Amino acid sequence: MRRKATLATLAGALTLVAGTAAAQTELTMWYHGAGNEVESRIINQIVDDFNASQSDWKVVIESFPQLSYNDSVVAAALAGNLPDILDVDGPVMPNWAWSGYLQPLPIDESVIADFLPGTKGYWDGELYSVGLWDAAVALYARRSTLEELGLRTPTLEEPWTGEEFMAALDAAKASGKYEYAFDPGMAWTGEWYPYAFSPFLQSFGGDIVDRSTYQTADGVLNGDAAIAFGEWWQSLFAEGYAPGTSQDPADRDAGFIDGRYAFQWNGNWAAVATLEKVDDLVFLPAPDFGNGPKIGAASWQFGVSATSEHPEGAAAFIEFALQDKYLAAFSDGIGLIPATPSAAAMTKNYKEGGPLAVFFDLSKEQALVRPVTPGYVVAAKVFEKALADIANGADVADTLDAAVDEIDADIQRNNGYGH
Amino acid sequence: MASINPANHGLRLAVRYAVLSIIAVVFLFPLVFMIMSSFKPDLQLLQDTGSLRAFLPVGDLSFENYREAFERAPVWTFVKNSIIVTGLTVALSLFFCSLAAFSFAFLNWHGRDTVLAVILATLIVPFETIAIPLLLLVSKLPWLGMDGIEWGWLNTYRVQIIPWVADGLTIFLFVQYFKDLPHELVEAARVEGASWWQIYSRVVMPLAGPVLATAAILKFLVMYNQYLWPLIVVQEESYRPVMVGLQYFFQLNTAWGEVMAYLTLITVPVLIFYLALQRAFIASIASTGVKG
Structure with a gap:
């Protein structure tokens, strides 16, 4: 009798499970975090929690290596094989929206009211994507270096001016203690160049494209401010302040930690690992070259593919993922800046007084998103090449003029990219 | 027809082997570097790249990288x-x-x-x-x-x-x-x-x-x-x-x-x-x- 009752209970439970599974509509999701164990564990946990929290949708995740993720998505879009939910790098989002890979994100925008600006992906007046975190860049330094060189510690309220920054590099160079005074990170090619270095240009008063129209780069990438930036940029390498484009990636990773570089321009993602090896590490705000201190913004965000037949289900998952506990889990796990102040308060690194709290403030105060245009994808590559050429000694004005021509030609070829 | 001088022959052979050895070393060094580096922790690996240590099984050697590689992928x-x-x-x-x-x-x-x-x-x-x-x-x-x-x-x-x-x-x-x-x-x-x-x-x-x-x-x-x-x-x-x-x-x-x-x-x-x-x-x- 007892055995029969147990079997009946088991059968009932199985029926229930089968019933729930059958009722759930499957949503496919692609994510860029393959190979990152911590990131994969957290995103899988969110997916599991979501699937268990309701009976309408079941998200199935497929992870891709970050370096090849964009190529995989573009190929899948061509083959008509996109998933329901995509994650997309912030500056690339307008291109994917314009190309028809994404559809507007149907979520209640009051949910993201207090999210950092860089985590919200707007294109053409509509929200297409939203991120659980942002990234920020700071000037890494040792407190002991600042003291030995007799330098003022810059603050968010009073960052170094361009002159103070160069005086700091001069002092480091003159001390003879360092192989290079400044490591901007020339070994990190690709998106690092526009993300990390275009804020210097913007602080000089230039930009990659004219944001008032998004129809040209003329005047902003080759105007007086841009030329001043280019000459400063070239001087960093010509006068031996910084390692050039031939920098070994190994030196990029270890040069500052080993004490061979006095200052390093680096992101918050490297902060925890560096803190473990450098006792008196401090994160300094970007210098102000005349038009305010700037750093880049916008990291990976979630969106709904244009071909999804269940945008409401995809949006339900994205809204579910935006909970503070997940923002905090990602931040604690991979060191990125949580999107909200309330989530920051839950983290070990970004809570008030936390070792990386300064990055949250930097992101809030200094961040400027990269140009919000589908043409950014091409403009970024042109900008990267121009900066590398200038670093290698090319004529500044000619190089910037050529870059403007290339960017403008691309904009014209694409009929203004829908602006 | 000139006869082969044993001394010249030996010298030629030595030069030939020297050149072949140099070529072999050039081709083998990347492989040796890869294998040696696979047993070293990251920091040591990066520090060794500036010297011949990069090609030698020296320092803190372990199978840790292999274990972690299997965990990562x-x-x-x-x-x-x-x-x-x-x-x-x-x-x-x-x-x-x-x-x-x-x-x-x-x-x-x-x-x-x-x-x-x-x-x-x-x-x-x-x-x-x-x-x-x-x-x-x-x-x-x-x-x-x-x-x-x-x-x-x-x-x-x-x-x-x-x-x-x-x-x-x-x-x-x-x-x-x-x-x-x-x-x-x-x-x-x-x-x-x-x-x-x-x-x-x-x-x-x-x-x-x-x-x-x-x-x-x-x-x-x-x-x-x-x-x-x-x-x-x-x-x-x-x-x-x-x-x-x-x-x-x-x-x-x-x-x-x-x-x-x-x-x-x-x-x-x-x-x-x-x-x-x-x-x-x-x-x-x-x-x-x-x-x-």
Whole structure:
């Protein structure tokens, strides 16, 4: 009798499970975090929690290596094989929206009211994507270096001016203690160049494209401010302040930690690992070259593919993922800046007084998103090449003029990219 | 005629071995660096790159990078996929390309030379130029599976194998080799009443060992190093090959030790395959004058 009752209970439970599974509509999701164990564990946990929290949708995740993720998505879009939910790098989002890979994100925008600006992906007046975190860049330094060189510690309220920054590099160079005074990170090619270095240009008063129209780069990438930036940029390498484009990636990773570089321009993602090896590490705000201190913004965000037949289900998952506990889990796990102040308060690194709290403030105060245009994808590559050429000694004005021509030609070829 | 001076001969031999040793060192050092680095922690690995220590098993050595590589990525899945895709492609390619070459070398049919010229012309077309049209094609192709007709080949082994079975270089290698074989053998077999299939399978192919080895090695390298094609046609991890898998190790802060451990693991099958066939490979290269 007892055995029969147990079997009946088991059968009932199985029926229930089968019933729930059958009722759930499957949503496919692609994510860029393959190979990152911590990131994969957290995103899988969110997916599991979501699937268990309701009976309408079941998200199935497929992870891709970050370096090849964009190529995989573009190929899948061509083959008509996109998933329901995509994650997309912030500056690339307008291109994917314009190309028809994404559809507007149907979520209640009051949910993201207090999210950092860089985590919200707007294109053409509509929200297409939203991120659980942002990234920020700071000037890494040792407190002991600042003291030995007799330098003022810059603050968010009073960052170094361009002159103070160069005086700091001069002092480091003159001390003879360092192989290079400044490591901007020339070994990190690709998106690092526009993300990390275009804020210097913007602080000089230039930009990659004219944001008032998004129809040209003329005047902003080759105007007086841009030329001043280019000459400063070239001087960093010509006068031996910084390692050039031939920098070994190994030196990029270890040069500052080993004490061979006095200052390093680096992101918050490297902060925890560096803190473990450098006792008196401090994160300094970007210098102000005349038009305010700037750093880049916008990291990976979630969106709904244009071909999804269940945008409401995809949006339900994205809204579910935006909970503070997940923002905090990602931040604690991979060191990125949580999107909200309330989530920051839950983290070990970004809570008030936390070792990386300064990055949250930097992101809030200094961040400027990269140009919000589908043409950014091409403009970024042109900008990267121009900066590398200038670093290698090319004529500044000619190089910037050529870059403007290339960017403008691309904009014209694409009929203004829908602006 | 001048006689050979033993002293000069010794000197010449010494110079020759010295030059060969230098060349061997140049080719071996990257492999030695990769293997040695795979046993070192990241910081030591990076610090050693500036000195000869990079090539020596010194410092804090362990299998930690290998353990972490297996935790980071399904290494054996990638290796298994690459071996399946590479093995099947090589086998099918040797069969079909040799058949095609047999036809070009021994059969007389209208338009033969034109077709061969067209096939050889494909050698100058870079794969990148046809990748997207090919992607669009395979994403719509039918396949008869266990559940009836399926549409689209994406996320399968066949999409990584079938487009690569026939290629101009392999056909060319076989054609060149077959043309150098004594045609009397084929004529004698015909007189004896052998069919073309019998001539192919019992007369020509048993003599084709060197070119089979050469074609197999070249095809193996092409297939084992596939990156772009699997990247765009395979979205599921369970079908990814080793080169796409390598991307798993390049994170925001690259774990170089794990990269070296992974590279060491995926290089082993290539070395084994090459060493197994190298004698025939060298013989074939020497006889055909073809350089891979």
